[in-house]
Amino acid sequence: MPEDPGGQLAEGTAGPANERKRSRTGRNLPVAVAIGVLLGGLVLVTLFTVKATFLAYVGFFIAVGLWELRQALADRGINLPLIPLAAGCAAMFTLAYWYGAQPALAALAITALVLMAWRLPGGAQGYLRDMTASVFALAYVPMLGVFVPLMLSRPDGARRTLIFILLTVCSDIGGYFAGILAGRHPMAPGISPKKTWEGLGGSTVACLAAGAITLPWLLHAHVWQGLVLGAAAVAAATVGDLVESMIKRDLGIKDMGRVFPGHGGALDRMDSLVFFAPIAWLLLTVFVPHAR
Helix, strand or coil: CCCCCCCCCCCCCCCCHHHCCECCCCCEHHHHHHHHHHHHHHHHHHHCCCHHHHHHHHHHHHHHHHHHHHHHHHCCCCCCCHHHHHHHHHHHHHHHHHHCHHHHHHHHHHHHHHHHHHCHHHCCCCHHHHHHHHHHHHHHHHHHHCHHHHHHCCCCHHHHHHHHHHHHHHHHHHHHHHHHHHCCCEEECCCEEEEEHHHHHHHHHHHHHHHHHHHHHHHCCCHHHHHHHHHHHHHHHHHHHHHHHHHHHHHCCCCCCCCECCCECHHHHHHHHHHHHHHHHHHHHHHCCCCC
16 A cells, blocks of 8 residues: 555645646546456455455465565565465465365465575575565465465355455545545654544544444344454554555665556555454454354
8 A cells, every 4th residue: 555545644736737636645546446446346256256266366466465575675685585485375375265274374384494494505694684584474474364265265255355355445445535635643653654643533434334334234243243343454454554664664665566556566455454364354253153
């Protein structure tokens, strides 16, 4: 999410005529909306036709995200081994969907071992630095993201996954519009100067409303459970945004990539999702233990 769209400071719109299509955050809003609709449409098609195709969709995002992280770290002289990371991620997701959490956990451990062995021929210089970055990358994307196939594998997994995605999107959209319309008070100026308390308020209202509606509607749960899930979505999405902003600030970059015009890179799209995935899986498992 380029420069944390969930809660931007309101600012003027003056500028050349050819820039007026851009939002007050500098984003080309029509293009961003079009890309967002396309990505959302692919989510619906893959979720509600052949569920396993959604894993391929997610896998594409994660592979691109890992590549973006590798490129960003390479500029700092840090070597991130993409092949074992991508292969380990594919194994974790496949095992999680077809066989459950324990085989996926074993794949996670084996991937960590392979990463440590993979770097050995490179010599001792920078070994610990590269391994620290590799294990961080493994934890940041595949380990957190593996809870998506765990949700999806349930008989009602398409609906669970849809709720998880909708709440995260509502956090972004609610924060974005509240921020550009009323954002005045920076929430974390040292990390993300454009993220505001007003934007957080918009995210909170949108997520609480979405949770209270979607959980009873799609999974026949209680409204209060939807409110709890919505509040968790706001908290996780906000922390995810701030963590990625901190990473980009440390690396001295604005976006992790430019794969999606108006949105940045794949990691910019996934930061909130991966942070919310384990929390959504846990709460949905507790609130709705059986398919309804």
